[in-house]
Amino acid sequence: MDEYLEEIRDKPHFRDAVLRSAKPEDVEFVMALLMRGAALGHFTSGLLFGPYEQGQREAFLNLTQGIGTPVQTDRGVERKQTALWIYGSPHLGNIGFIEIAEKHEGSGNQEWEILTAGISEEYRGRGHGRNMLKLFMFNFPPELTLYARCYPASKSMFRLLKSLGFKLLGIIDSGIRELEKRPAKNRAPQSKSKKSKPALGKHTTTTQDSEKMLDTPPDSQPKQTNETRPSSLLGKLKRWCKGQII
Numbered sequence: 001m002d003e004y005l006e007e008i009r010d011k012p013h014f015r016d017a018v019l020r021s022a023k024p025e026d027v028e029f030v031m032a033l034l035m036r037g038a039a040l041g042h043f044t045s046g047l048l049f050g051p052y053e054q055g056q057r058e059a060f061l062n063l064t065q066g067i068g069t070p071v072q073t074d075r076g077v078e079r080k081q082t083a084l085w086i087y088g089s090p091h092l093g094n095i096g097f098i099e100i101a102e103k104h105e106g107s108g109n110q111e112w113e114i115l116t117a118g119i120s121e122e123y124r125g126r127g128h129g130r131n132m133l134k135l136f137m138f139n140f141p142p143e144l145t146l147y148a149r150c151y152p153a154s155k156s157m158f159r160l161l162k163s164l165g166f167k168l169l170g171i172i173d174s175g176i177r178e179l180e181k182r183p184a185k186n187r188a189p190q191s192k193s194k195k196s197k198p199a200l201g202k203h204t205t206t207t208q209d210s211e212k213m214l215d216t217p218p219d220s221q222p223k224q225t226n227e228t229r230p231s232s233l234l235g236k237l238k239r240w241c242k243g244q245i246i
Contacts, residue, residue, distance in 0.1 A: 097118055147179065148178075
């Protein structure tokens, strides 16, 4: 953490950046990034068709209000815990977003996945993509496994994830690359009595990277439902976000 803080000491445009829970008024910002990304091959082309686009918009709106959308996956109908955040700063406003969910329904104590992520065009190439992911990962419980997927067009995202410790698992349909980041084997176990963690959004980091669209495919995007009890991780993440309003 000391190295992390040292890295952003003289970079106020990153030091002021935060992650906060998405609000209903943020949904059009997220959808605009998804639609532009889909047109460039960074997300599923299904977003370019009216019914899919509208379904995604409604799912995001529901998610900002704590209402989930069960989805059909290769495992059947699943109801996964999901969170959507906005990355930005007080003086720049919304810069990007990130959405995560349990890898499978009920896997929240072991495995999570980055579903989608994006940075606005005007802020790409300035390190914001790396900063957003590092900000998230510094608060993500290190004892859990994190997954991600990248479309072939998402070369910058793939390189960025690899630089952050993700390993390539394989390539599936249409050239989509699956990656994972497992817990460090030599990490000392945390005391169960330790309850405090850094508030999400209070610390950030930066590099002079040149990433473009940051994304992962939303083909089987699961949403939180009010039928499923929130996992301990999702509860922690929501508490970290509390008060971090841009």
